[in-house]
Amino acid sequence: MSSAYQYYLATLLVYFGSNTIACWALNLQYGISGVLNFSFILFQAVGAYVTAIFTLGPSTSSSYQSYIAGARLPFPIPWLLAMVAGGLLSYLLALFVLRPERRDFQAMVMLVVSIIAADVVVTQKGLFNGHNGLAAIPKPFASKVGSELIRYGWFYVALTGATVVLTYIVVHRITSSPWARQLRAMRDNSEALESLGVNVRTESTKVFVVGGALAALSGAVLVQFISAWSPGAWDTAETFLFFVAIIVGGAGNNAGAVLGAALVLGVFQEGLRYLPSFGYTGLAESIQFMGLGLLILAFLWWKPGGLIPERRRTFGGAPGGTPPPSLTNGRTRFTVAGSLTRSLKRN
Amino acid sequence: MHEIVLAIGFGIVTSAILALGAVGFSLQFGVSNIFNLAYGDIMTVSAFVAYVTNADAGANIWVSMAAGAAAGSLLSVAINRFIYTPFIRRGTALFTMVMVSLAVGTVVENAVQAIAGDGFRGYRLGAVKSINLAGMSFTSRQLIIVGIAVVSMVGLHVLLRGTRVGKAMRATATHPELARSCGVPTDRVTAIAWGISGALCGLAGVALALNLAAFDFTFGQSFLLIIVAAAVFGSVGQPYGAMAGAVVIGMASEIAAVYVPSLKEVVAFALLVIVLLIRPNGLWPGAFVQKMNVAAR
Numbered sequence: 001m002s003s004a005y006q007y008y009l010a011t012l013l014v015y016f017g018s019n020t021i022a023c024w025a026l027n028l029q030y031g032i033s034g035v036l037n038f039s040f041i042l043f044q045a046v047g048a049y050v051t052a053i054f055t056l057g058p059s060t061s062s063s064y065q066s067y068i069a070g071a072r073l074p075f076p077i078p079w080l081l082a083m084v085a086g087g088l089l090s091y092l093l094a095l096f097v098l099r100p101e102r103r104d105f106q107a108m109v110m111l112v113v114s115i116i117a118a119d120v121v122v123t124q125k126g127l128f129n130g131h132n133g134l135a136a137i138p139k140p141f142a143s144k145v146g147s148e149l150i151r152y153g154w155f156y157v158a159l160t161g162a163t164v165v166l167t168y169i170v171v172h173r174i175t176s177s178p179w180a181r182q183l184r185a186m187r188d189n190s191e192a193l194e195s196l197g198v199n200v201r202t203e204s205t206k207v208f209v210v211g212g213a214l215a216a217l218s219g220a221v222l223v224q225f226i227s228a229w230s231p232g233a234w235d236t237a238e239t240f241l242f243f244v245a246i247i248v249g250g251a252g253n254n255a256g257a258v259l260g261a262a263l264v265l266g267v268f269q270e271g272l273r274y275l276p277s278f279g280y281t282g283l284a285e286s287i288q289f290m291g292l293g294l295l296i297l298a299f300l301w302w303k304p305g306g307l308i309p310e311r312r313r314t315f316g317g318a319p320g321g322t323p324p325p326s327l328t329n330g331r332t333r334f335t336v337a338g339s340l341t342r343s344l345k346r347n
Numbered sequence: 348m349h350e351i352v353l354a355i356g357f358g359i360v361t362s363a364i365l366a367l368g369a370v371g372f373s374l375q376f377g378v379s380n381i382f383n384l385a386y387g388d389i390m391t392v393s394a395f396v397a398y399v400t401n402a403d404a405g406a407n408i409w410v411s412m413a414a415g416a417a418a419g420s421l422l423s424v425a426i427n428r429f430i431y432t433p434f435i436r437r438g439t440a441l442f443t444m445v446m447v448s449l450a451v452g453t454v455v456e457n458a459v460q461a462i463a464g465d466g467f468r469g470y471r472l473g474a475v476k477s478i479n480l481a482g483m484s485f486t487s488r489q490l491i492i493v494g495i496a497v498v499s500m501v502g503l504h505v506l507l508r509g510t511r512v513g514k515a516m517r518a519t520a521t522h523p524e525l526a527r528s529c530g531v532p533t534d535r536v537t538a539i540a541w542g543i544s545g546a547l548c549g550l551a552g553v554a555l556a557l558n559l560a561a562f563d564f565t566f567g568q569s570f571l572l573i574i575v576a577a578a579v580f581g582s583v584g585q586p587y588g589a590m591a592g593a594v595v596i597g598m599a600s601e602i603a604a605v606y607v608p609s610l611k612e613v614v615a616f617a618l619l620v621i622v623l624l625i626r627p628n629g630l631w632p633g634a635f636v637q638k639m640n641v642a643a644r
Contacts, residue, residue, distance in 0.1 A: 108382060112575060282465045287457070
């Protein structure tokens with residue numbers, strides 16, 4: 001394989017890893033909990049910016065870029081700080097964006113937040129160097145691995161892979177936990193859950209924070225590979241792309257999120273690069289986005305569960321014995337909310 | 348002091364355009380319970396239809412504005428009839444409908460770009476007269492826009508409060524099943540409501556394009572956010588709340604522009620945050636907000 005193709009492949013894999021983490025994060029929020037995070041890309045951006053300023057070193061007046069709180073910290077710390085920042089920002093936003101009772105209402109507020117945040121970053125140049133963004137962000141272990149492009153590329157693929165595996169362990173533990181059962185019940189029928197004494201807003205806030213931290217991690221992974229980050233990288237349309245990925249892959253399960261990340265963000269977007277260019281500038285792009293819009297409509301109409309639909313969770317019989325007949329009502333299959341009622345009654 | 352009086356003048360114009368947009372948006376939500384994110388893109392279509400009739404066919408700008416309003420009205424009715432209603436009938440959750448409307452908006456926006464192409468354009472207009480009123484400066488066109496907004500608002504008020512159709516609309520918004528069982532043809536009433544709100548959307552689109560002097564295929568979508576802010580401010584689904592929201596947000600952002608020009612939209616947004624902290628469902632949460640995510644499934 002020629003070296004150019006090797007580097008291209010490594011780049012694709014790093015993007016795929018970062019997108020996978022992001023899709024898991026959004027899946028936790030949208031697919032599992034029904035929290036429509038329309039400001040999702042903002043958290044990825046925060047992760048990227050925080051990683052950048054904590055690897056670039058202090059901002060000096062002679063430098064061509066200005067930013068706040070610069071420092072030069074060793075490898076894992078900037079990523080961890082990015083996650084903390086993502087979680088913290090999520091918490092602060094959750095204080096008001098999750099206040100409206102309706103979820104579509106919340107989504108609107110998040111959309112407003114996302115646009116305004118981009119506005120603030122562009123106009124306040126001291127924050128993250130405004131419209132031009134940050135560049136020349138150092139790469140981790142560059143001195144040890146060497147600056148040879150291909151070699152470093154594959155090293156970074158390995159680093160990304162390790163991060164993805166670690167993230168998967170965390171995400172898998174969350175989605176198979178009793179808490180996730182609560183979150184699914186919240187998505188399917190939040191009133192029923194509330195009537196069982198669960199505070200829906202507290203649970204939404206928790207999942208918002210966890211998802212925000214993971215989204216920030218995906219940004220951190222990406223930014224140290226591509227070495228630059230500017231407001232152009234986190235347009236609101238990007239949030240839309242992540243939603244398309246989740247819906248096409250299959251909302252509510254982690255495998256679907258990976259498939260969506262590969263198909264929509266990889267094949268669909270990357271594949272268009274190989275189409276012959278035609279028409280005026282922007283025509284191909286507008287047709288691409290029209291295709292994405294139609295794709296999402298088609299999936300929501302014909303295949304609302306996505307390519308890998310969420311496993312239908314049934315709870316036939318409580319652990320350690322058959323449930324009392326009064327609760328089964330002649331059926332052996334239970335919905336999430338039903339099983340929750342039972343488990344709460346048992347405790 | 349002089350700057351503030353001038354800013355109030357700009358604020359009146361902005362509020363008027365915002366009111367047209369926010370009231371239409373709110374009305375759609377009230378009647379159908381859908382957050383229509385394609386709204387901004389329908390504004391764009393209206394502005395381009397007006398452009399075609401004005402710059403290409405040579406019609407007077409106000410005739411073009413009527414054409415834009417008609418286009419917005421038709422497109423809104425069609426989108427509701429052929430896309431949203433089937434999805435709702437199928438039992439799509441309301442929060443998934445947000446994704447549906449976003450997808451529709453993306454298709455519409457990029458269809459406009461594919462047909463009309465990139466780049467900014469402006470209407471073909473005659474010379475403009477500047478009018479000074481109590482220290483504020485308006486162009487004659489801006490005054491006509493304000494007039495159109497006021498007439499539309501009064502007209503909508505008369506329609507909602509004084510006519511049978513308006514009563515049927517309010518009934519449909521409050522409790523569709525009950526309205527249907529009382530003999531209200533809710534489908535037709537919903538279509539009329541979408542027609543009216545689409546016309547308001549079209550008027551807002553052309554008025555905004557006229558006021559901005561230059562526009563491209565994304566301008567409606569970018570203005571949608573401030574429309575949503577105004578509508579959420581006054582509790583979505585409440586046309587009167589939307590009017591109040593439009594005035595507050597329009598005025599605040601223009602007056603803020605005097606002091607911190609770069610942050611005029613941030614100020615509008617900060618107001619929204621404060622309102623949400625005090626009243627989570629907006630200023631006047633009515634019957635609409637009580638209809639929760641599951642209720643309409």
